[in-house]
Amino acid sequence: MRLCRFEQDGNVRVGVQRGDKGDIVDITAVDNTIPNDMLAILRGGADMMTKVKSASESTSCIVPAASAKILAPITGSEKVLCIGMNYVDHCTEQNLPVPEEPLIFSKFASAISNPGDDIVKAPEVKNLDFEVELVIVIGKDGRRISEDKAMEHVAGYTVAHDVSARDWQLQKNGGQWLVGKAFDGYAPIGPAIVTTDELGNPHNLGIRCRLNGETVQDSNTNQLVFRTETIIAWASKFFTLRAGDIILTGTPPGVGCFRKPPLWLKDGDVVDCEIDGIGCITNTVRDEVIPA
Numbered sequence: 001m002r003l004c005r006f007e008q009d010g011n012v013r014v015g016v017q018r019g020d021k022g023d024i025v026d027i028t029a030v031d032n033t034i035p036n037d038m039l040a041i042l043r044g045g046a047d048m049m050t051k052v053k054s055a056s057e058s059t060s061c062i063v064p065a066a067s068a069k070i071l072a073p074i075t076g077s078e079k080v081l082c083i084g085m086n087y088v089d090h091c092t093e094q095n096l097p098v099p100e101e102p103l104i105f106s107k108f109a110s111a112i113s114n115p116g117d118d119i120v121k122a123p124e125v126k127n128l129d130f131e132v133e134l135v136i137v138i139g140k141d142g143r144r145i146s147e148d149k150a151m152e153h154v155a156g157y158t159v160a161h162d163v164s165a166r167d168w169q170l171q172k173n174g175g176q177w178l179v180g181k182a183f184d185g186y187a188p189i190g191p192a193i194v195t196t197d198e199l200g201n202p203h204n205l206g207i208r209c210r211l212n213g214e215t216v217q218d219s220n221t222n223q224l225v226f227r228t229e230t231i232i233a234w235a236s237k238f239f240t241l242r243a244g245d246i247i248l249t250g251t252p253p254g255v256g257c258f259r260k261p262p263l264w265l266k267d268g269d270v271v272d273c274e275i276d277g278i279g280c281i282t283n284t285v286r287d288e289v290i291p292a
Helices: 039-045 045-056 088-093 147-153 167-170 228-235
Strands: 002-008 011-017 068-071 080-084 103-107 120-121 132-138 154-161 188-193 204-213 213-221 246-248 270-275 278-285
Touching: 002 039, 011 039, 011 045, 068 270, 132 204, 132 228, 132 270, 132 278, 147 154, 147 228, 154 246, 154 278, 188 278, 228 246
Parallel strands: 080 246, 120 278
Antiparallel strands: 002 011, 002 068, 002 188, 080 103, 132 154, 132 246, 154 188, 204 213, 204 270, 270 278
């Protein structure tokens, strides 16, 4: 299934999309026991997902794609975790060794934004960069999850743009990454959560980023250093993973900061982040307008 959130006539709903960019089944209109909240659906467990699956097969309550605005498929996640240096070819472009353990950092839930939302470039930011990433969406709570059980805790996958203020990530704030990664809106995600049964192998997907129509990142998730099972087993050693948490799994090579000269995002730039089998999200960079 392609679980999504959408807006129609000013109302925000959850639904199941019939194919990338396809029409949407308004599942809460089909079955009013399904909550109109993606977090609540994921936290409802297997029984809730059975209801969603059944509702998604309805031939009624269909919302035409043309009349719906696709939103971030989930908001309000308790944790927005990120994995750094997690593509072999991304390590190679930096002339750095491949990590021996997953490198975890985080964003805030307030960084989550919709496909189509502007990426607001604050005047404090000079070096704004792009990163396309595959996102794991947790579907079942767990702590100290073994690798062989990890996929039981995955609801599905989506696409993220890990927007990064490199000056604040690498040069300021004492070298701590948080500020440079966690500005409001620095994690556009979407267009849908594609469930594991529909997506198939998440570790052999084309992944790319385009800037103003030009491809700037082009790789495959088979280049991941640490795959879903290892990431979940590692992260859950330190904190409980909750249904609705999301984990951005790292970016391939081609980011702006390692180019010569560097390539920084500016007002008006349009960024597409795309993963085969999931879809594409597009966001435009806009300078923040501060009232006088």
